Amino acid sequence: MAVITFTSDFGYRDHYVAAVKAKIISQDPQIPIIDITHAVEPFNIPQAEFVLGSVYHEFPEGTVHLVGVDTHSKKGKYLAAKFKGHYFLLPDNGLLSLLTDGRPAKVIELQTDILMPFPTKELLAPAAVYLAKGGDIEVLGNQTHDIRQLLNRQLRLNDHSITGHVIHVDRYGNLITNITRDSIDTIAHGRTFTIHFSRETVGRIYANYNQVDEGDCCCIYNSLNQLCIGINKGHASELLGLGFDSQIDVRFYPGS
CATH class of the missing domain: 3.40.50.10790 (S-adenosyl-l-methionine hydroxide adenosyltransferase, N-terminal)
Known part of the structure; x- marks a missing residue:
């Protein structure tokens, strides 16, 4: 059963x-x-x-x-x-x-x-x-083949940037995006990059939110390899003024 x-x-x-x-x-x-x-x-x-x-x-x-x-x-x-x-x-x-x-x-x-x-x-x-x-x-x-169709948000990718969106805000206020580890690795080719959201810029992806000081912004990959934005011991959605469908940008730079 x-x-x-x-x-x-x-x-x-x-x-x-x-x-x-x-x-x-x-x-x-x-x-x-x-x-x-x-x-x-x-x-x-x-x-x-x-x-x-x-x-x-x-x-x-x-x-x-x-x-x-x-x-x-x-x-x-x-x-x-x-x-x-x-x-x-x-x-x-x-x-x-x-x-x-x-x-x-x-x-x-x-x-x-x-x-x-x-x-x-x-x-x-x-x-x-x-x-x-x-x-x-x-x-x-x-x-039947006649079912209602909705479309998931798609990433916009080019050689120097990825544009994605917040697809979920969890109960801690963390912002989960549709930008994946694979998409970043594919575009990066070893280059440095920065992540832009609200008025913030983050240049590093951490293993978990506790690797930054309390109150600081932090980007991680979750267990599904989705890029997430959080604030250690804070509610990122409220403090950053971001929510479902907010735009998130990753920009890549020459060199490594």
């Missing part, structure tokens, strides 16, 4: 998360359910993509990822998809295209004839149980 992960924007004040879990365990109390987070900001699809996209591949293939974010799809469409050996159950709101970069292996439109007040519980959760118990995804509905 596969694991079900659960990601939502339901928060922790109300009964919504418990209601979905109750639906799952009422159908099979042995199914393991792993909460990824329920603190996604309401309707925030890019945040959901970052959080789930950062961790789903850590789970074994066959894992079922149940997503309750921005759940009331305008067209009332809900999807089951397979990508890199994982299953995803979610509304047709563009999140699937971001998670799979537009290349899911198979997408099924779940069969439903009515609009539901709680589709995560009433439709997606039973489908998750079915897939976790080894069910055939094609039984859930009809295959």
Whole structure:
């Protein structure tokens, strides 16, 4: 039996998360359910993509990822998809295209004839149980290629610079960007570089934030090799006035 992960924007004040879990365990109390987070900001699809996209591949293939974010799809469409050996159950709101970069292996439109007040519980959760118990995804509905498409932010690269953006602010205020270690290494060719954001310039990437004095800016690569900007013991987003989609530049210089 596969694991079900659960990601939502339901928060922790109300009964919504418990209601979905109750639906799952009422159908099979042995199914393991792993909460990824329920603190996604309401309707925030890019945040959901970052959080789930950062961790789903850590789970074994066959894992079922149940997503309750921005759940009331305008067209009332809900999807089951397979990508890199994982299953995803979610509304047709563009999140699937971001998670799979537009290349899911198979997408099924779940069969439903009515609009539901709680589709995560009433439709997606039973489908998750079915897939976790080894069910055939094609039984859930009809295959489709017509899903809502959203585009991830792309890097702008040339011989002397990289322009990227903040794609997530974590609970510590650290700014996580779409600039990767590989992109910097590819353009650098051994050259020196500086990182520019707000009114700050940083010329070194550290192993962790504690390598600078408290209150100082610091750039690191996280465990996913993404360039991150933080302030040791400080909230970088608030103190620098930067947030989601803020521009970050890396500039390269002749010589080494």
